[in-house]
Amino acid sequence: xxxxxxxxxxxxxxxxxxxxxxxxxxxxxxxxxxxxxxxxxxxxxxxxxxxxxxxxxxxxxxxxxxxxxxxxxxxxxxxxxxxxxxxxxxxxxxxxxxxxxxxxxxxxxxxxxxxxxxxxxxxxxxxxxxxxxxxxxxxxxxxxxxxxxxxxxxxxxxxxxxxxxxxxxxxxxxxxxxxxxxxxxxxxxxxxxxxxxxxxxxxxxxxxxxxxxxxxxxxxxxxxxxxxxxxxxxxxxxxxxxxxxxxxxxxxxxxxxxxxxxxxxxxxxxxxxxxxxxxxxxxxxx
Ligand SMILES: NC(=O)c1ccc[n+]([C@@H]2O[C@H](COP(=O)([O-])OP(=O)(O)OC[C@H]3O[C@@H](n4cnc5c(N)ncnc54)[C@H](OP(=O)(O)O)[C@@H]3O)[C@@H](O)[C@H]2O)c1
Numbered sequence: 001x002x003x004x005x006x007x008x009x010x011x012x013x014x015x016x017x018x019x020x021x022x023x024x025x026x027x028x029x030x031x032x033x034x035x036x037x038x039x040x041x042x043x044x045x046x047x048x049x050x051x052x053x054x055x056x057x058x059x060x061x062x063x064x065x066x067x068x069x070x071x072x073x074x075x076x077x078x079x080x081x082x083x084x085x086x087x088x089x090x091x092x093x094x095x096x097x098x099x100x101x102x103x104x105x106x107x108x109x110x111x112x113x114x115x116x117x118x119x120x121x122x123x124x125x126x127x128x129x130x131x132x133x134x135x136x137x138x139x140x141x142x143x144x145x146x147x148x149x150x151x152x153x154x155x156x157x158x159x160x161x162x163x164x165x166x167x168x169x170x171x172x173x174x175x176x177x178x179x180x181x182x183x184x185x186x187x188x189x190x191x192x193x194x195x196x197x198x199x200x201x202x203x204x205x206x207x208x209x210x211x212x213x214x215x216x217x218x219x220x221x222x223x224x225x226x227x228x229x230x231x232x233x234x235x236x237x238x239x240x241x242x243x244x245x246x247x248x249x250x251x252x253x254x255x256x257x258x259x260x261x262x263x264x265x266x267x268x269x270x271x272x273x274x275x276x277x278x279x280x281x282x283x284x285x286x
Contacts, residue, residue: 008032
């Protein structure tokens, strides 16, 4: 049986892989988070790989607090760049096939057509730069690495836009949400399944891939769909980004083109609204 190490497994994506693991009985999973394996500790990473026979590594560990990263650059770079390099080096030394997760924030959002994997990166934030440099570091130490960029991730686990809106929608009569930032939400359960399908494929093709749910929307449309799904009667008003200033700029357009991952691994991807309904249902039943 092949062994899959999942790092950062207490986050949104890591938790979703834990939920799905029983559906992939051909794999033996080892789930770690910072307590069991701090990926910033180079020797500990190599030691862990020596002690455990690992076939695949899925790195879900990351520094994901986009605004906080502006004042916490060193830690953000340690986790999103240096540590990714340590995982890559250890994977190269121990013959491990590594999947790493990255982000639409490697782009500046100035495009108006969906980003393909070879579009030039141009991150506008510390977080985006740390992730872009993490990708480059990984490829430099592990040619066989598979990098999957995703966008607007949410889940029934952790904190995210869907859970925040469900809470606010029940507390308030009216909410203002930006309509000039357009992208595609991604249910972490769907990304988790895609990653497990990728490692189940006969051949792992190295390189960068884009994955999100199908379709396109603004945060305003997303909010309307969340309230519709949860039957919340809250008035939603569309506003422009300049009316809702954030510490860091958010990309105006971050739709990812998913053709490459779909054809390489024969994936069928759900529409964002269908996946949102599944997640809301799961949250409502708990
Ligand atoms: N969230 C999004 O909207 C989004 C969008 C696009 C791409 N992505 C990417 O998707 C991936 C998964 O994101 P996510 O939302 O599932 O992240 P998440 O919920 O923030 O989970 C990351 C996990 O990594 C852990 N971690 C942090 N430092 C670590 C270390 N040194 N060693 C081991 N584990 C460590 C975190 O622990 P603590 O919580 O204790 O720090 C957390 O459990 C990331 O690569 C992220 O960059 C996310």
